[in-house]
Amino acid sequence: MKQLDTLREIMRPDEVFPFVHSQKGLEPITDRGVILSLEGVNKSFDGFKAINDLNMAIDAGELRCIIGPNGAGKTTMMDIITGKTVPDTGRVRFGQTMNLLGMSEPEIAQAGIGRKFQKPTVFECLTVAENLELAMHGDKSVWATFRATLSGEQQDHLDKVLTTIGLQEGAKGQAGSLSHGQKQWLEIGMLLMQRPHVLLVDEPAAGMTHQEMDKTTELLNALAGDHTVVVVEHDMDFVRSIARRVTVLHQGHVLAEGTMDDVQQDQRVIEVYLGE
Amino acid sequence: MFRILKGDYGGQILIAIVIAACALVPYLNLYVPASSPFHLSTFTVTLLGKYLTYALLALSVDLVWGYLGILSLGHGAFFALGGYAMGMYLMRQIGDRGVYGNPELPDFMVFLNWDALPWFWQGFDMFWFAMLMVLFVPGLLAYVFGYLAFRSRVTGVYLSIITQALTYALLLAFFRNEMGFGGNNGLTDFKDILGFNLQSDATRIGLFIASGIALILGYLSCRAIVASRLGRVAMAVRDSEDRVRFIGYRVDKVKLAIFTFSAVLAGVAGALYVPQVGIINPGEFSPLNSIELVIWVAVGGRGTLYGAALGAIVVNYAKTYLTGALPEVWLFALGSLFVLVTLYLPQGIVGLMRRRQKEIGHETA
Numbered sequence: 228m229k230q231l232d233t234l235r236e237i238m239r240p241d242e243v244f245p246f247v248h249s250q251k252g253l254e255p256i257t258d259r260g261v262i263l264s265l266e267g268v269n270k271s272f273d274g275f276k277a278i279n280d281l282n283m284a285i286d287a288g289e290l291r292c293i294i295g296p297n298g299a300g301k302t303t304m305m306d307i308i309t310g311k312t313v314p315d316t317g318r319v320r321f322g323q324t325m326n327l328l329g330m331s332e333p334e335i336a337q338a339g340i341g342r343k344f345q346k347p348t349v350f351e352c353l354t355v356a357e358n359l360e361l362a363m364h365g366d367k368s369v370w371a372t373f374r375a376t377l378s379g380e381q382q383d384h385l386d387k388v389l390t391t392i393g394l395q396e397g398a399k400g401q402a403g404s405l406s407h408g409q410k411q412w413l414e415i416g417m418l419l420m421q422r423p424h425v426l427l428v429d430e431p432a433a434g435m436t437h438q439e440m441d442k443t444t445e446l447l448n449a450l451a452g453d454h455t456v457v458v459v460e461h462d463m464d465f466v467r468s469i470a471r472r473v474t475v476l477h478q479g480h481v482l483a484e485g486t487m488d489d490v491q492q493d494q495r496v497i498e499v500y501l502g503e
Numbered sequence: 504m505f506r507i508l509k510g511d512y513g514g515q516i517l518i519a520i521v522i523a524a525c526a527l528v529p530y531l532n533l534y535v536p537a538s539s540p541f542h543l544s545t546f547t548v549t550l551l552g553k554y555l556t557y558a559l560l561a562l563s564v565d566l567v568w569g570y571l572g573i574l575s576l577g578h579g580a581f582f583a584l585g586g587y588a589m590g591m592y593l594m595r596q597i598g599d600r601g602v603y604g605n606p607e608l609p610d611f612m613v614f615l616n617w618d619a620l621p622w623f624w625q626g627f628d629m630f631w632f633a634m635l636m637v638l639f640v641p642g643l644l645a646y647v648f649g650y651l652a653f654r655s656r657v658t659g660v661y662l663s664i665i666t667q668a669l670t671y672a673l674l675l676a677f678f679r680n681e682m683g684f685g686g687n688n689g690l691t692d693f694k695d696i697l698g699f700n701l702q703s704d705a706t707r708i709g710l711f712i713a714s715g716i717a718l719i720l721g722y723l724s725c726r727a728i729v730a731s732r733l734g735r736v737a738m739a740v741r742d743s744e745d746r747v748r749f750i751g752y753r754v755d756k757v758k759l760a761i762f763t764f765s766a767v768l769a770g771v772a773g774a775l776y777v778p779q780v781g782i783i784n785p786g787e788f789s790p791l792n793s794i795e796l797v798i799w800v801a802v803g804g805r806g807t808l809y810g811a812a813l814g815a816i817v818v819n820y821a822k823t824y825l826t827g828a829l830p831e832v833w834l835f836a837l838g839s840l841f842v843l844v845t846l847y848l849p850q851g852i853v854g855l856m857r858r859r860q861k862e863i864g865h866e867t868a
């Protein structure tokens with residue numbers, strides 16, 4: 228009987244992701260696969276509508292690209308998800324039931340949404356491995372940090388992340404002497420150390436060489452599946468190379484959604500963006 | 504202990520030299536006859552002991568400046584407070600041997616016509632209590648100051664300026680006779696410490712060795728912090744404070760803990776300094792002192808710990824020499840030294856030695 232109860236608990240339709248604690252006042256989304264959803268979100272800055280009735284749902288394990296001309300509201304959308312900006316109206320949900328609105332930035336990060344900013348900022352005076360070590364999730368109080376040592380399991384996780392971001396060779400080198408692209412990967416690695424469920428990545432390919440872009444594509448593809456990855460990007464070649472589901476944003480609203488090919492055929496998209 | 508010194512060759516050499524000095528200096532002073540050229544006078548022993556306490560003070564500055572990026576221009580205040588706590592103990596030890604022969608009150612209080620010991624002088628006749636205050640008073644001041652400053656995210660030049668203001672305010676306060684710390688004469692005419700005559704060679708040697716041990720323990724504890732993950736967080740704070748906050752560390756708490764620890768170290772240095780020089784007066788709070796000790800660290804090479812200790816000793820040796828030979832030149836020499844180091848030796852003497860080593864390495868390779 229006990230097993231049956233446990234099974235029932237696991238199979239509850241409103242509790243799909245166990246890391247998401249239920250909150251009152253929200254009915255579950257019926258689609259079980261959705262990990263992140265925005266519903267009817269609006270945000271104005273001094274009367275200018277930066278986000279205009281934005282609706283979007285992202286599935287668990289998906290790699291989603293968000294494109295759109297400059298000023299389309301891509302960064303603002305990420306600000307809203309991570310709690311940096313509070314929308315005027317609308318809902319943002321994480322998993323089936325967690326309401327992200329009203330949660331602070333650290334709370335949202337703690338819940339498992341990691342974000343990489345446009346400008347890479349790694350700690351240049353530390354080694355690559357030390358950068359990852361500092362970002363590792365765990366007790367970050369002063370005393371615990373002073374006493375901290377890497378457990379075998381943590382070391383394994385660190386090594387795994389090093390391999391994932393392709394920096395295992397230079398792990399003991401100073402982060403300051405990495406190339407621009409390598410710094411971007413290290414920063415993604417630092418995000419991974421926090422074991423996030425969702426990764427929000429803002430313009431990872433900006434300023435990269437073609438080779439670096441290829442490696443970044445590879446990295447993001449490898450991360451999808453275990454993680455849900457949302458990439459905001461400008462560079463069309465880069466987006467095409469990832470070639471998954473694409474959402475086109477225009478004036479704070481979803482203009483089109485689908486595969487890269489679908490989107491490229493779309494007349495409105497060609498008008499506002501691709502045709503230029 | 505060996506783990507935290509791993510790879511820190513400068514630190515290993517520094518500790519080896521201090522241990523050797525603690526063995527050799529007493530021998531040269533007590534057992535080599537005064538006629539021998541190898542004899543070390545008690546004056547020199549005391550001078551060396553003073554340098555050791557300066558080296559400890561420089562360590563405390565380097566910990567916050569070199570690793571945490573906080574340029575404190577008020578660390579002299581913590582040094583002086585530790586010194587005053589020790590001075591109060593030494594005053595109480597004088598007992599009825601003062602000029603006025605009052606068994607309870609220090610001379611300056613009798614002179615001010617006070618009839619009882621103020622409350623904050625209670626307990627200082629006990630050595631253990633005074634030593635506790637040596638740690639507690641600078642630590643508490645640093646904690647309260649840091650709590651206010653770091654929570655409101657005061658950084659950079661503004662923080663440096665308010666640390667200067669802090670030590671200047673204390674300077675003015677301690678100058679006042681009513682404060683009860685001997686006014687501008689400070690505390691002096693000490694007789695003995697723990698029953699040992701302060702003028703005797705053996706006591707001087709004892710204080711020298713105590714300073715050496717304090718420097719070694721201070722070095723090891725700073726090194727323990729720097730080599731831990733906390734030390735790496737500190738360096739990350741120095742480079743990019745916001746980013747550290749973003750990955751989940753409480754930057755204000757990290758700063759507060761290290762700053763307070765550093766102030767305690769400075770207090771210990773002050774407490775060892777006072778019985779060796781025989782006086783503590785408000786001049787120790789002078790803003791210029793705090794600036795000078797930042798120069799020691801810059802000259803030695805900040806962010807290495809042993810460089811700071813080296814800088815303190817080198818600059819103070821030069822000061823002793825110059826103030827003897829050409830007293831009017833000293834301040835100009837100090838100023839130009841600072842300018843030269845900032846312009847040409849940003850890593851200090853340590854950086855220069857490292858560069859040399861690399862060049863030699865290249866030549867032989």
Ligand SMILES: Nc1ncnc2c1ncn2[C@@H]1O[C@H](COP(=O)(O)OP(=O)(O)O)[C@@H](O)[C@H]1O
Binds near residue numbers: 302303304
């Ligand atoms: N804090 C803000 N205050 C005023 N306007 C803002 C603010 N943040 C963004 N905007 C405006 O909102 C629009 C969308 O910006 P953003 O989200 O950065 O676009 P994208 O990242 O797609 O280029 C821009 O016109 C921008 O000027």
Ligand SMILES: [Mg+2]
Binds near residue numbers: 301
């Ligand atoms: Mg943007």
